Amino acid sequence: MTTPERTASIQRATAETSIELTLNLDGSGTVHANTGVLFLDHMLHAFGRHAWLDIDITANGDAAMDPHHTVEDTGIALGTAIRQALGDRIGIDRYGSAYAPLDEALARVVIDISGRPYFELHGDMPEPVIGSDFATSLIEEFWRSCATNGGLTMHIDLLRSRNAHHAAEAIFKAAAVAFRSAIRSTGNSQSIPSTKGVLA
Numbered sequence: 001m002t003t004p005e006r007t008a009s010i011q012r013a014t015a016e017t018s019i020e021l022t023l024n025l026d027g028s029g030t031v032h033a034n035t036g037v038l039f040l041d042h043m044l045h046a047f048g049r050h051a052w053l054d055i056d057i058t059a060n061g062d063a064a065m066d067p068h069h070t071v072e073d074t075g076i077a078l079g080t081a082i083r084q085a086l087g088d089r090i091g092i093d094r095y096g097s098a099y100a101p102l103d104e105a106l107a108r109v110v111i112d113i114s115g116r117p118y119f120e121l122h123g124d125m126p127e128p129v130i131g132s133d134f135a136t137s138l139i140e141e142f143w144r145s146c147a148t149n150g151g152l153t154m155h156i157d158l159l160r161s162r163n164a165h166h167a168a169e170a171i172f173k174a175a176a177v178a179f180r181s182a183i184r185s186t187g188n189s190q191s192i193p194s195t196k197g198v199l200a
Contacts, residue, residue, distance in 0.1 A: 006183075008084035012077045016069040017061030027054025027139040030049045037070050039134040040142070043172045051175035070081075075145030081098055081130035082150040088184065089113060096182030100174035107170035108114045109178040112153040119147040123158025123167075139168050143175070174187035 006025035012018070029135070031048035033041040036059055048055040057077070063070040086092070097110040107123075121143065125136035147154040161167035 004087070006085045006087070008081040010077045010081045010084070012073060012080070014069075014073065016113040017059055017073040019057065019059045019073055019077045019078045020197065021055070021057040021074075021081055023078070023085050024054035025082075025085050027052060030054045035059040035070055035074055036061065037067040037134065039130055039168075040067065040071055040138075043142075043168060046169055046172045047176045047179075050173050051180045053176075055163050066143065067134060067138060072141050072145050075142040079146040079149030079152070082146070082152070085188060086113065086151075089115070091185050093182055093184045093186055096178035098174045098177035098181065100177060102166040102168045102170040102173070105163060105166035105170040106159040107167070107174040108157045108159060109171065109174040110155045110180045111175070111182045113151070113182050115149040115151040115152045116153060117151055119144045120151040120154070121158075123156075123161075125158070125164050125167055126162050127164035130149045130168060136164050136168065138157075139171060143171075154183070 008023045010019070010021045011082055029049040029052045031045045033044040033055065035041055035057060044055060044057065057074065059070050061070050089143060092113060094113050095111070097108070099106065099108050121140045125139070129135055143154065143156060156171055158167055158171060161170070
């Protein structure tokens with residue numbers, strides 16, 4: 001029996017942004033990101049590489065004015081693609097958790113591919129801005145949008161950090177490893193990992 005491809009293609013257009021995204025859950029970690037927000041591109045590369053996802057994304061919009069809309073809408077597009085690519089979610093592990101350090105920063109992410117969106121983030125970013133214009137509050141905006149549109153229950157804890165860049169990267173890398181575990185195949189192509197018989 002041929003295993004169905006877990007891929008998705010998303011086009012999302014609003015008055016503020018236009019996004020095209022393709023996703024392969026069973027990729028090799030190849031990422032092409034051109035969102036107009038350089039730090040977001042950097043984080044998407046980290047997420048895709050450590051989750052072994054292939055991601056190709058192009059975004060156009062008002063990022064030169066303020067990255068907020070691009071970051072939020074990219075999270076929406078990625079979450080939508082994740083939901084689409086997972087399909088009925090038969091045969092996945094469902095749960096994933098991981099710690100990731102980056103120098104002094106340490107993050108923990110726990111994911112349940114439950115079909116029921118829920119998001120929590122705890123821990124204070126040590127600095128308000130990364131680089132010249134990337135507000136650290138956008139980390140939460142991105143992951144909330146992704147979890148909500150991906151049907152994920154997601155808990156993020158920033159356990160310690162003194163550098164905001166390190167904190168953000170630790171979060172994205174922990175999310176990647178947790179997600180990689182959650183989408184992993186159990187080898188049972190008939191089993192939905194739920195006592196209800198459905199993930200929704």
